[in-house]
Amino acid sequence: MTQAMTQAGTQAGAPGGWVAVAGLGPGSAALITPEVTAALAAATDVVGYSPYVARVAPRAGLTLHPSDNRVEMDRARHALDMARAGGRVVVVSSGDPGVFAMAAALFEALEAEPADRRGTEIRVLPGITAMLAAAARAGAPLGHDFCAINLSDNLKPWSLIERRLRLAAQADFAMAFYNPRSRSRPDGFARTLAVLKDACGDARPVIFARNVSLPDETIRVVPLTQATPDMADMRTVVLVGSSRTRIIARDGAPIVYTPRSVLP
Amino acid sequence: MTQAMTQAGTQAGAPGGWVAVAGLGPGSAALITPEVTAALAAATDVVGYSPYVARVAPRAGLTLHPSDNRVEMDRARHALDMARAGGRVVVVSSGDPGVFAMAAALFEALEAEPADRRGTEIRVLPGITAMLAAAARAGAPLGHDFCAINLSDNLKPWSLIERRLRLAAQADFAMAFYNPRSRSRPDGFARTLAVLKDACGDARPVIFARNVSLPDETIRVVPLTQATPDMADMRTVVLVGSSRTRIIARDGAPIVYTPRSVLP
Numbered sequence: 464m465t466q467a468m469t470q471a472g473t474q475a476g477a478p479g480g481w482v483a484v485a486g487l488g489p490g491s492a493a494l495i496t497p498e499v500t501a502a503l504a505a506a507t508d509v510v511g512y513s514p515y516v517a518r519v520a521p522r523a524g525l526t527l528h529p530s531d532n533r534v535e536m537d538r539a540r541h542a543l544d545m546a547r548a549g550g551r552v553v554v555v556s557s558g559d560p561g562v563f564a565m566a567a568a569l570f571e572a573l574e575a576e577p578a579d580r581r582g583t584e585i586r587v588l589p590g591i592t593a594m595l596a597a598a599a600r601a602g603a604p605l606g607h608d609f610c611a612i613n614l615s616d617n618l619k620p621w622s623l624i625e626r627r628l629r630l631a632a633q634a635d636f637a638m639a640f641y642n643p644r645s646r647s648r649p650d651g652f653a654r655t656l657a658v659l660k661d662a663c664g665d666a667r668p669v670i671f672a673r674n675v676s677l678p679d680e681t682i683r684v685v686p687l688t689q690a691t692p693d694m695a696d697m698r699t700v701v702l703v704g705s706s707r708t709r710i711i712a713r714d715g716a717p718i719v720y721t722p723r724s725v726l727p
Numbered sequence: 728m729t730q731a732m733t734q735a736g737t738q739a740g741a742p743g744g745w746v747a748v749a750g751l752g753p754g755s756a757a758l759i760t761p762e763v764t765a766a767l768a769a770a771t772d773v774v775g776y777s778p779y780v781a782r783v784a785p786r787a788g789l790t791l792h793p794s795d796n797r798v799e800m801d802r803a804r805h806a807l808d809m810a811r812a813g814g815r816v817v818v819v820s821s822g823d824p825g826v827f828a829m830a831a832a833l834f835e836a837l838e839a840e841p842a843d844r845r846g847t848e849i850r851v852l853p854g855i856t857a858m859l860a861a862a863a864r865a866g867a868p869l870g871h872d873f874c875a876i877n878l879s880d881n882l883k884p885w886s887l888i889e890r891r892l893r894l895a896a897q898a899d900f901a902m903a904f905y906n907p908r909s910r911s912r913p914d915g916f917a918r919t920l921a922v923l924k925d926a927c928g929d930a931r932p933v934i935f936a937r938n939v940s941l942p943d944e945t946i947r948v949v950p951l952t953q954a955t956p957d958m959a960d961m962r963t964v965v966l967v968g969s970s971r972t973r974i975i976a977r978d979g980a981p982i983v984y985t986p987r988s989v990l991p
Contacts, residue, residue: 493762567870571986587863599851606831610874618988720834724882
């Protein structure tokens with residue numbers, strides 16, 4: 464397993480074909496990296512969940528392949544197949560593709576292939592992930608050690624989520640929660656808040672950041688004791704401070720930040 | 728504390744003056760967001776640690792204020808003072824300014840001011856943080872729940888770092904380590920590896936990512952049992968897989984990824 468490598472993506476695949484798994488950031492075009500913009504300009508095909516594909520401008524020579532949620536493996540196989548046929552394929556994710564998004568799905572699909580079909584050129588192009596965009600709007604709540612947890616229990620048991628919440632509270636991490644609540648999972652976030660209220664003891668600040676960087680962005684800061692499940696939906700990322708997180712009150716919006724030091 | 732806000736930065740400060748705490752990403756210009764580029768184009772002053780300020784192109788009307796490491800609070804006060812005098816000041820950080828960087832330092836400085844001096848307009852502009860750039864190069868090692876820990880014990884006791892490492896291992900988080908090793912802290916990373924070898928049991932993949940996105944980037948993947956302290960320095964971010972993290976062997980560099988699902 465000891466190997467040096469310069470870039471995961473420089474392998475030879477089918478002649479000319481490649482897959483780039485690209486992060487579009489939280490929503491604003493001002494948060495898309497030039498690297499991702501260049502990949503989209505070079506692409507023949509764009510694959511992804513419909514709302515993310517809709518963020519890519521149509522142009523001659525580019526085929527858009529929007530698909531439904533929860534078909535990540537089909538989408539990944541489709542992207543790999545098109546690249547093997549010579550396509551230059553961008554798989555788009557919101558935020559960063561490596562954080563609860565399409566990069567892992569693509570590698571799951573690749574690993575399931577026979578070894579002699581794994582040579583496809585694949586690059587992962589990072590993006591501004593939701594928790595960091597949300598943290599920036601609120602101040603610097605993730606300025607000290609923190610963790611990121613996907614609250615969807617579609618792919619892991621609730622018992623594991625609860626265990627991680629309790630250990631994260633013991634570690635006094637600030638926490639970022641992705642996918643807090645959806646129509647098909649209306650109850651998990653209520654359980655999350657109950658565990659946190661039990662495990663964290665005091666009134667941590669909780670940040671509900673919805674549609675970050677878009678025109679209808681809202682950032683809401685409440686103490687944990689006042690946080691309620693209806694404050695989150697699938698467009699919300701939730702941040703919870705550590706025991707050290709502070710609020711600076713001033714005219715207008717408060718600033719939430721976690722100091723760098725825990726020394727007395 | 729319950730308040731809705733649209734953006735942390737839209738407060739009125741001194742006439743015309745503002746501070747933007749901006750993330751320059753890991754090194755490549757292709758990973759700097761248009762939002763940060765626009766802030767630098769509008770700035771009168773750029774403040775930061777010398778190697779980061781050196782990444783900003785000089786131009787007429789822009790004063791560069793490089794400073795030494797470990798003077799974060801002086802730098803933050805300087806930025807606030809210039810903004811109050813009408814300056815448009817960009818404080819530059821590598822990576823994302825909210826992750827072990829200047830945003831928290833700026834808010835520490837702001838909080839220490841008298842309440843009537845806290846009105847300065849401040850925006851935090853997110854960037855591509857080192858762990859996500861490194862993860863993208865290696866595959867998708869942070870594709871499931873993970874944590875980020877600053878291994879510097881300048882601002883926290885080693886005992887807290889060790890406690891967090893052990894709890895993170897119990898939670899089976901993938902882990903990202905910033906500031907693993909420096910000349911002034913030669914021994915902490917050896918202790919970190921010893922704790923991980925004790926707490927994680929089996930041979931997790933460890934990724935040493937140095938100078939990510941720069942021409943001399945190196946990505947090295949080794950099993951935890953073969954990881955040694957000299958593999959890291961201050962230009963390295965270290966990622967450690969969870970118990971579920973997988974390696975896809977293929978010609979050239981291996982791919983490291985953590986599957987989305989932990990279901991059987």
